[in-house]
Amino acid sequence: MSKNFLWASLLAVLILTSCASRKSFVYLQDMQMGTKYPIETKYEAVIHDDDRLSITVSSKNPELAIPFNINGGAVQVGTDGNVSAAASGGAKQMGYRVDVDGNIDFPILGKIHVSGMTVNAAKQLIRDKIIAGNYISDPIVSIEFLNFKYTVLGAVGHNGTFTANGDRVTLIEAIANAGDLTAKAQTNRVAVIREVNGDRQMFMHDLTSKDIFESPCFYLQQNDIVYVEPKYRKKDTEDRGWQIGTTILSAITAVCSILWAIK
Template sequence: MNKQFLWASLIAVLLLTSCASRKNFVYLQDMQLGEKYPVETSYEAVIHKDDRLNITVSNKNPELAIPFNVSGGNFKVGADGNVTADNSTRTNENGYRVDASGNIDFPILGKLYVEGLTVSQVKELIKKRIEEGNYMNDPLISIEFLNFKYTMLGAVANNGTFTTNGDRITILEAIAKAGDLSAKAKVDRVAVIREVNGEREMHMLDLRSTDVFDSPCFYLQQNDIVYVEPRYRKKDNEDRGWQIGTTLLSIATVVCSILWAIK
């Protein structure tokens, strides 16, 4: 009975001390129960080179919108001045790629410079050009990203480049999609590297604080690189040595207590 109790005690100590190697941080630890935190509703993704955009034009008169939703075909102007497409046209299934100059080649309207614009700005640009050309009145423009991607590196479970539907993903959602932070992550040193006007800039986030909600990087942009800084090797070795020392001390204490108790 004494031996069984001894082994059970030793196993319990090992299980408890092994918990020291688990994550020692809490996300948003200053978030208060019942307090309101505003949600950013005006966020929009910015368009970059090599983006692929699915652009659809619609109208109360569907025939007028056909030429703006096809590629690779021929167009003709009817007696009434309306532009129509012939039977050889096909829909642009792969979207419109933003080229190295920041342009897309759009049916009828030709090249449009869209780099650096938000989705709503591109919608307004296309709508304005269609109306100025007297092709139709009140066109409705729908735009979606087909290749919205970001990269996760550092102390996360799964490093790599990820894609997402649409153009709205938060830094917390991106980390969750990468399998969460590892136990070695420095939760207050999460860097977001972003392309802005042909240059790269870095923002540093502290995921322990609700200040992250106000960061321009809380919502990721196309091609963002997220780097979660790991703890340094020296610190890891110190932590490991402390854990081993604590485990041995705990085991020794339990053994001595049991031996003293059974005398």
């Protein structure tokens, strides 16, 4: 058994193994150097049933805002004289849960329907109600999500439900947080399943194309489900063929090495 044959066999194993495991795709491959792609600046997260919101009201007259910040906790007066939820144990942690009818139970104002509204629209609604009731003439309303979450499934590094700080997460960021696509992922079959007006809709994406920037799902919404479709069974069979082939070749190489060593 010649040494040249042995080294050639080992080299073949390495090449076949690398071919079998290498990813064969490139993200956003049709983007052009020097070309400008507009950034969506009007994106706003939409409030859904079962969301939990942090809502605080501030005013130049701190005492007037206190009743609107008593969601089971304390309030605090800042150095600027404005009132907000206390950092620990206050409304900012507990939040207001959006019930199955899309309402929140807000102090003084009672039930307010916010499901289906953008954050800015909900802010304006609460502000208008406070002014209309002659409670405060200059209220400042702040709303944040406390449980913004999305789920990633399919051919990614690790499946699961993820939470985000804030409400601005892109589809690409979501996949990166899930450990990136695996070698079995179909890059042109990345679905986002979203609740729209009481129905679930599916939006399909091709991660190799710049068209993803124009998708209504480029920025994820609360409770979105991202599903990366794996390659079809035929491709899986081909992959298994590669694995079996490299295993057999490895075994042959090992036997040859032993025989060569004995000889």
